[in-house]
Amino acid sequence: MQTPKLEDVARHAGVSTATVSRVLNSPLRVSERTRLKVEKSVAELGYTPNFIGRALASNRTNTIGAIIPTMENSIFAHAIQALEETLFSQGVTLLIATSQYSKQREEDQLRVLVSRGVDGIVLVGADRSQNIYDLLRARAIPYVVMWMSSQDKQHVTIGFNNEVAAHSVVHRVYDAGHRRIAMLAGITEGNDRAAQRVVGAQRACQELGLPPLNVVETAYTLEAGKKAALSLLSGPDRPTAVICGNDVIAAGTIAAAAETELNVPRDVSVTGFDDTDLASILSPPLTTMRIPHLRMGRAAGEVVMSWINSGERPENIEYETKWVERGSLAPPVNVDTVS
Amino acid sequence: MQTPKLEDVARHAGVSTATVSRVLNSPLRVSERTRLKVEKSVAELGYTPNFIGRALASNRTNTIGAIIPTMENSIFAHAIQALEETLFSQGVTLLIATSQYSKQREEDQLRVLVSRGVDGIVLVGADRSQNIYDLLRARAIPYVVMWMSSQDKQHVTIGFNNEVAAHSVVHRVYDAGHRRIAMLAGITEGNDRAAQRVVGAQRACQELGLPPLNVVETAYTLEAGKKAALSLLSGPDRPTAVICGNDVIAAGTIAAAAETELNVPRDVSVTGFDDTDLASILSPPLTTMRIPHLRMGRAAGEVVMSWINSGERPENIEYETKWVERGSLAPPVNVDTVS
DNA sequence: TTGTATGCGTTATCAC
DNA sequence: GTGATAACGCATACAA
Numbered sequence: 001m002q003t004p005k006l007e008d009v010a011r012h013a014g015v016s017t018a019t020v021s022r023v024l025n026s027p028l029r030v031s032e033r034t035r036l037k038v039e040k041s042v043a044e045l046g047y048t049p050n051f052i053g054r055a056l057a058s059n060r061t062n063t064i065g066a067i068i069p070t071m072e073n074s075i076f077a078h079a080i081q082a083l084e085e086t087l088f089s090q091g092v093t094l095l096i097a098t099s100q101y102s103k104q105r106e107e108d109q110l111r112v113l114v115s116r117g118v119d120g121i122v123l124v125g126a127d128r129s130q131n132i133y134d135l136l137r138a139r140a141i142p143y144v145v146m147w148m149s150s151q152d153k154q155h156v157t158i159g160f161n162n163e164v165a166a167h168s169v170v171h172r173v174y175d176a177g178h179r180r181i182a183m184l185a186g187i188t189e190g191n192d193r194a195a196q197r198v199v200g201a202q203r204a205c206q207e208l209g210l211p212p213l214n215v216v217e218t219a220y221t222l223e224a225g226k227k228a229a230l231s232l233l234s235g236p237d238r239p240t241a242v243i244c245g246n247d248v249i250a251a252g253t254i255a256a257a258a259e260t261e262l263n264v265p266r267d268v269s270v271t272g273f274d275d276t277d278l279a280s281i282l283s284p285p286l287t288t289m290r291i292p293h294l295r296m297g298r299a300a301g302e303v304v305m306s307w308i309n310s311g312e313r314p315e316n317i318e319y320e321t322k323w324v325e326r327g328s329l330a331p332p333v334n335v336d337t338v339s
Numbered sequence: 340m341q342t343p344k345l346e347d348v349a350r351h352a353g354v355s356t357a358t359v360s361r362v363l364n365s366p367l368r369v370s371e372r373t374r375l376k377v378e379k380s381v382a383e384l385g386y387t388p389n390f391i392g393r394a395l396a397s398n399r400t401n402t403i404g405a406i407i408p409t410m411e412n413s414i415f416a417h418a419i420q421a422l423e424e425t426l427f428s429q430g431v432t433l434l435i436a437t438s439q440y441s442k443q444r445e446e447d448q449l450r451v452l453v454s455r456g457v458d459g460i461v462l463v464g465a466d467r468s469q470n471i472y473d474l475l476r477a478r479a480i481p482y483v484v485m486w487m488s489s490q491d492k493q494h495v496t497i498g499f500n501n502e503v504a505a506h507s508v509v510h511r512v513y514d515a516g517h518r519r520i521a522m523l524a525g526i527t528e529g530n531d532r533a534a535q536r537v538v539g540a541q542r543a544c545q546e547l548g549l550p551p552l553n554v555v556e557t558a559y560t561l562e563a564g565k566k567a568a569l570s571l572l573s574g575p576d577r578p579t580a581v582i583c584g585n586d587v588i589a590a591g592t593i594a595a596a597a598e599t600e601l602n603v604p605r606d607v608s609v610t611g612f613d614d615t616d617l618a619s620i621l622s623p624p625l626t627t628m629r630i631p632h633l634r635m636g637r638a639a640g641e642v643v644m645s646w647i648n649s650g651e652r653p654e655n656i657e658y659e660t661k662w663v664e665r666g667s668l669a670p671p672v673n674v675d676t677v678s
Numbered sequence: 679t680t681g682t683a684t685g686c687g688t689t690a691t692c693a694c
Numbered sequence: 695g696t697g698a699t700a701a702c703g704c705a706t707a708c709a710a
Contacts, residue, residue, distance in 0.1 A: 003478065007687080013677065016697045016698075018697060018698075021688065022696085024688095024694075025689080029695075034696085048450065051454045051455040051687095052687070052688090056392060056689090057688040071416040071417075074416070077410040077416045081409070098420065098423065112432060116391075116432070232543065236392075279616070283621070344703060344704085348705080354680075355682075357706075358680060358681075360704065361679095363704095369680085370679060371679080373680080389700080389702090389703050391704090393703075396685080396703075397704075519704095597709060675706080
């Protein structure tokens, strides 16, 4: 017998398959005596329940699906790790998929997850095709949205206010004395977090009486960030401070500055967003906005599981972000353009 | 009808469920006319095959499982991403699990993967309980081992020679003029890659007539690496060069040097291992040994799939590593201890 | 080429 | 408290 099945255990223990199943799933509904008998057989045969059979019969997979943009950004890798830990401790498996920041790819991945019968889903951001939400609703699959917050109850969100956070960054930079500020944002198409950060930053500029921010969008990669920063720093009217959409772009900007022989923060200040491991390692260490990535990962797991288990739609959770000063932001040397 | 099933499609198209199944799985064995008819019904009903039912009937899950130590090290995150891409293009789903460098945890995770019926498995390194290999063999599950190479045919390995690579690092450092060298290795318990690197480094020292390397083991994290480096750099007989087990430890070492007011590479040289994104961003940029992480990820996917599809055990693959000079390694200022 | 019927491993609804 | 037995959704051997 290659792989013992329920039937083998039942025969070995001299009971029915139903009883074995009960011992495994609701041991309370079986007599002490038979329970021990069955457990002994299970051990002796080295029986392991077959996930597929169980899933088909119970319509439950003990699996949660998650779709993140990419694992190449450590902020997501860490959040996913926290999510996985949380689920693992509840005996639930996490199925991870990546969208590569592509709406189409995300939709494909979601269909895969759904067809695999995941019990719940964790997503990042809310900017996606209505099809997806229709599908989720039709199948009654609980899902939560990380990385953003919202007032309305359209989705269960677990995250922080990107707009407020970016707004705050501009104020910090302004308070440091900067007036000629540029922003290296992530690609906003299909990325509401990036878009909200731009909105928040622009709003702050307006409030502060600054001219509209020069916003350059770039992919969330080191190389792309560096390239964008190079053109920004070598162009006319060089900004005294560059606000970056995340730490990776900020790292690219610092690299670009080094290449252009500009000193950070003396010649140009740089701020990040996320507070990844990178931030403290960069030279100079990065002043950045810390986001609660581990808390989001853990909470997403707890919330989606409680939804599944209780059937009650959970409340939204909003976390604060935290400004972390390190050294890449300093007053500009020549405050020559106070408008 | 919440979720259409095969039967619904069959009824809608006026054929049997067997025919619908054939259209989906072997369209060549069905007439053009009925095929089109069925495909139309599939589209109209928005039918998606139920993975669970399919898996139970076919004993195939189109799923590959992978267990990596952690996703928090970008080298694994990137490799896994490459693996996932490769599998995705073949319509195969990747189930990712992490062991946190724990043998027990890895064994647990493996049982989960097996019970979920994965068609194949991708592992990192070969140092694990024999139980695991027995289980895999008993179930006849193809598996490949990444991140190492081997002459024998005990496992299908896809990787590089850790010992040779570390051996080479020592030679490079020696050639730069260093004689007082220390090594900050990863924890070797349960990690054969880390252990092999130590062996290779020690062998090189012996060959070169150097005293046995002062090897300090540390967890593969920034903080742990920094802490270990601090004690190493502040102790007596400070080494002129520190060889690190990976780039993360090297980053910690550079941070420790900065804290100790030691200049890298003038006061102390530092080398890494992996060549992650980190390497080029550090200050100074890290001289390190590049490993073929993306190629390993891609190859692992291709090899395990070809094994599954063809039934033929594939050959081992060995890649070269590449020495990347950046700036953290330089001749020592005072060659005062040539033994 | 197509249909019928059976089985995949488990859970769950009944009776007993 | 326990045992038959019918699902669960699909693939496939066998018949036609």
